[in-house]
Amino acid sequence: MSAAVEITGLVKRFGAVTAVDGLDLKMPRASLLALLGPNGAGKTTTVEICEGFLRPDAGTVRVLGLDPARDGSALRPRIGVMPQGGGAYPGVRAEEMLRLVAACAASPLDPAWLLDTLGLASAKRTPYKRLSGGQQQRLSLACALVGRPELVFLDEPTAGMDPQARRLVWDLLTALRGDGVSVLLTTHLMEEAETLADEVVIVDDGNVIAQGSPSALTAEHAEDAQLRFKARPGLNTDLLTAALPEGYLVRESSPGGYRVAGLVSPQVVSTVTAWCAQQGVLAEELHVGKRDLEEVFLELTGRELRT
Numbered sequence: 001m002s003a004a005v006e007i008t009g010l011v012k013r014f015g016a017v018t019a020v021d022g023l024d025l026k027m028p029r030a031s032l033l034a035l036l037g038p039n040g041a042g043k044t045t046t047v048e049i050c051e052g053f054l055r056p057d058a059g060t061v062r063v064l065g066l067d068p069a070r071d072g073s074a075l076r077p078r079i080g081v082m083p084q085g086g087g088a089y090p091g092v093r094a095e096e097m098l099r100l101v102a103a104c105a106a107s108p109l110d111p112a113w114l115l116d117t118l119g120l121a122s123a124k125r126t127p128y129k130r131l132s133g134g135q136q137q138r139l140s141l142a143c144a145l146v147g148r149p150e151l152v153f154l155d156e157p158t159a160g161m162d163p164q165a166r167r168l169v170w171d172l173l174t175a176l177r178g179d180g181v182s183v184l185l186t187t188h189l190m191e192e193a194e195t196l197a198d199e200v201v202i203v204d205d206g207n208v209i210a211q212g213s214p215s216a217l218t219a220e221h222a223e224d225a226q227l228r229f230k231a232r233p234g235l236n237t238d239l240l241t242a243a244l245p246e247g248y249l250v251r252e253s254s255p256g257g258y259r260v261a262g263l264v265s266p267q268v269v270s271t272v273t274a275w276c277a278q279q280g281v282l283a284e285e286l287h288v289g290k291r292d293l294e295e296v297f298l299e300l301t302g303r304e305l306r307t
């Protein structure tokens with residue numbers, strides 16, 4: 001059986017901007033793959049090419065074994081699409097919208113069940129424009145799923161949702177994947193990728209910079225626990241590095257956010273807090289723990305993921 005998505009050497013330019021720059025990716029069926037990267041990394045462009053909305057400048061793309069640019073009419077009934085920012089006629093009611101989309105599918109899911117599962121039952125008669133941002137997102141997700149697609153593309157599916165709604169969506173996506181649906185989503189949220197994905201593909205500047213399961217990625221790039229803390233921005237990290245034993249490195253990874261690279265011991269924690277005290281600074285939110293995907297990204301690019 002063909003892969004859910006297979007991309008080789010994908011290039012897409014917008015004038016002088018190279019949005020996607022030779023990207024390769026292979027996603028097996030019945031898996032959940034998260035494209036993780038900062039703004040402008042090329043995630044949406046990649047997904048829109050897979051959906052057939054954009055044409056690549058170079059490279060090959062196969063979705064369920066089909067070429068989205070050429071075989072769009074065969075592909076469309078088999079995929080679900082949740083674009084970034086949704087979009088619907090402002091006056092249409094939530095349930096009406098979902099029933100309209102369901103009417104286009106050969107064997108749709110029950111719209112009432114889907115609304116209930118996504119916590120939208122009480123808003124089913126609410127016009128689209130009066131739904132909250134998170135409700136609009138969930139309705140858009142329902143529209144992507146109602147046609148029982150084999151593969152869904154979700155562009156930042158939980159952006160703007162509160163934690164409770166996000167959890168509903170995560171549970172639904174996990175259940176879908178369990179039922180054999182393939183899910184490709186984009187996200188800025190490291191926690192979302194870590195919680196849901198079988199495979200995480202970290203994208204930056206239109207290219208894949210790392211990929212693997214969340215546990216493999218964090219294990220591959222991190223042997224030890226890390227120490228991080230918050231304090232006022234602009235501390236002299238060279239001086240703090242000098243106060244620590246050789247081999248440790250302190251960086252201010254975001255304004256007021258500090259990370260100490262190297263094996264964490266009680267002595268290191270004590271040196272850091274004592275040094276801060278000498279500067280008259282309180283080290284807040286002191287945290288010792290395994291590296292996460294955010295730190296893997298920082299390590300690979302020297303930049304924060306959430307920029």
Ligand SMILES: Nc1ncnc2c1ncn2[C@@H]1O[C@H](COP(=O)(O)OP(=O)(O)OP(=O)(O)O)[C@@H](O)[C@H]1O
Pocket residue numbers: 014017018019020037038039040041042043044045046084
């Ligand atoms: N239609 C367009 N015209 C011109 N430039 C574009 C267009 N679409 C995307 N770009 C540019 O291509 C690059 C990649 O954008 P893209 O939206 O694919 O990134 P992204 O990773 O999805 O970012 P975000 O997380 O903000 O959605 C950016 O520099 C963006 O400004």
